[in-house]
Amino acid sequence: MGETEIISSSEYRARLAAEGESSPLSLEQVGELFQQFLDAVARPKPQVADGRNLTERMRAHLGTAPGDQPVVKAAYAPYDLPNVHLAVERWFAAEGRSYELIGMRGASHHGDLTLGEILESADRYNRFVIGAVDYAHLPISPDEELACVSFGFYLGQEGDERFAVLLRGPADEYGRNKVEIEVLAQEKEFADRLLAEIDALVREHNIFRGQVLSFEGSDFGHGLGPFRFHRRPGLAREEIVLPEGLLDRVERQVVGVARRRERLRAAGQHLRRGLLLYGPPGTGKTHTIRYLLSHLPEFTVVVLAGTSIDAIGPACALARMLQPALVVLEDCDLIAEARDHGGGEQPLLFQVLNEMDGLGDDADVAFLLTTNRADLLEPALVQRPGRVDLAVEIPVPDAEGRARLLALYGSSLDLGKDLTDEIVTRTEGTTASFTKELVRRAVLIAAEREAERTGPEDLRAAADELLSDRDRLTRRLLGVRTERSAGQEQAPRTVLEDVQDD
The missing domain is CATH 3.40.50.300 (P-loop containing nucleotide triphosphate hydrolases)
Structure with a gap:
């Protein structure tokens, strides 16, 4: 940028008079002059180190000014970032395609700007410079995480076609709870085809297929998290x-x-x-x-x-x-x-x-x-x-069911028929969860007395504890219906009565 000349208002009017402009300035002219002043003096373009200027890097890749080409975009649910990231990687992995991945300094603070606004600001004010690519580490299975691009520019090439793809993940703090892909290309038809092919890859290779998963709430109180x-x-x-x-x-x-x-x-x-x-x-x-x-x-x-x-x-x-x-x-x-x-x-x-x-x-x-x-x-x-x-x-188990449950959960205890019949009789009206806890508590009692194995006395002691009046709430938490609760099925429930342990 050349040097800026600053002159006084009187000198400016003298120059206008010399050029034959004697009429006063209009409001529009004053506004235009003030904007030029801001652009030239109040907002000078900072000096950017060689190779770090985002606009120049885009222009060198595309062969034209970035603002001269159309931008096409697509959006996905916030939890789809791993799928979109993998789809973009697969698309570029096809023969005849290549890319360079670059980031932008301060990307996390400007997540609300579109690709067009980023390029305009970069070109006009040198506001953005090339920086590190932003990644988000997200789970893709119970035991595996994937480093996904959450803000990055793919400077791509397919044959003679040169284009740019911006991939960014959700950023709730800016009100943008979605994954976005924006494509800058010479022809809109090319950008449309690229997005359609990526969408097909998202569906075909979806990492959620065959998984067991649940939704998590958003950390920012709205929308869906991963x-x-x-x-x-x-x-x-x-x-x-x-x-x-x-x-x-x-x-x-x-x-x-x-x-x-x-x-x-x-x-x-x-x-x-x-x-x-x-x-x-x-x-x-x-x-x-x-x-x-x-x-x-x-x-x-x-x-x-x-x-x-x-x-x-x-x-x-x-x-x-x-x-x-x-x-x-x-x-x-x-x-x-x-x-x-x-x-x-x-x-x-x-x-x-x-x-x-x-x-x-x-x-x-x-x-x-x-x-x-x-x-x-x-x-x-x-x-x-x-x-x-x-x-x-799914009813409360009958006597035969309780015997089967004892055999299932106490398979290593060698209970015997007499002890099983005794416990089955004592535990009438109890649930499967009760039987499971009964066996666990018997094993714990045996461990506390340093016994090598759980014996009949341990199982009887566990039954005594769970069936005693002092453990009435425990029984209710395990689903056992007391006489009072059985006769008042329509009564309002407390929070504790709502506790599940299936």
């Missing part, structure tokens, strides 16, 4: 203790449809299905779901529980894209009477049911709902028929 990945359970059929024939019905509804999907489609039958498991806490509803997940390894599973159920929209969209899929909605009674805070008057459960109904009949998506309060859920289900095809009660 997924939490879970290990797929590995439960055998003998680990599920239910009344005779009950598990067969559940398997046919969920697993059977998955295994016979082609025959059902050929017969014109829909694949979308809903299963409701209801019963007291601790009877094995969640355990049964874990068993189903064990036998559907190819299914993508999205788990929603409690307040995260209001993310049913994104969950259904993900299930539709990654089918076959399973959507697990735990504790649905918690939202049966909760209202939508977005301005609607319907309970959130109605929105859940409407989202379920919005999936096409050919969608291979199963919905598994659990509840401890079927009385709260039933009115909503009756008003929205057809969403749930099968409702199965």
Whole structure:
């Protein structure tokens, strides 16, 4: 930039008079002169070291001024950053394509600017200079993280075509809770094709496919954060203790449809299905779901529980894209009477049911709902028929069930028939969770007395503790129904009564 000459107003008027301009300046002229003053003096372009000027680097790569080319953009959900990052990397990995990845100094402080605004500011004020690429380390499985570009320019080339791609992740503090790709290219058609091919790669190689995951809330109080990945359970059929024939019905509804999907489609039958498991806490509803997940390894599973159920929209969209899929909605009674805070008057459960109904009949998506309060859920289900095809009660185990549970959880204790019959008689009305805790406490008692193995006296002592009046609250937390609670099923529940331990 050349030197700036600053003159006084009187000298300026003298020059105008010499040039024949004797009339006073208009407001527009004054404004234009003031802007020129700001550009030239108040906002001088800083000196940028060679090779660090963003505009010059873009111009050298593109062969023209960056502002002369169109910008096309696409947006994705905030949790999709790993998928978009991998799709961009795969796209550039194809033969005949290459790129250089560069960053921008201060990118984290200017996340609200579009690519066009960044280039304009860089060109006009040298506001931005080349810096380090920003990365976000995000989970892509229960045991693996991926370093994803969260702000970076790909200076790409395909044949004679030269272009730039800006990839950036979500930045809630700026109100931009999404992943964005912006493409600067000579021809808009090229940019459109590039974005379409990246979108196809996002769908084809989606890292969520076949995973078990749940939504996490945003750190900034709105929107959705990243997924939490879970290990797929590995439960055998003998680990599920239910009344005779009950598990067969559940398997046919969920697993059977998955295994016979082609025959059902050929017969014109829909694949979308809903299963409701209801019963007291601790009877094995969640355990049964874990068993189903064990036998559907190819299914993508999205788990929603409690307040995260209001993310049913994104969950259904993900299930539709990654089918076959399973959507697990735990504790649905918690939202049966909760209202939508977005301005609607319907309970959130109605929105859940409407989202379920919005999936096409050919969608291979199963919905598994659990509840401890079927009385709260039933009115909503009756008003929205057809969403749930099968409702199965998971009851408190009978004597035979309690004996099987003792054999399952106490397999290493060598209990014997007499002791088993004694404990089964004493624990009438208790749940599967109670039996599991009974065995654990017996082992602990034996360990505390430095015994080499757990004996009958340890199991009896554990039963005495859990069945005593002082452990009444513990029994309720384990799902055991007292005489008072059994006779007052409609009574309001306390927070402690809502605690689950399936």
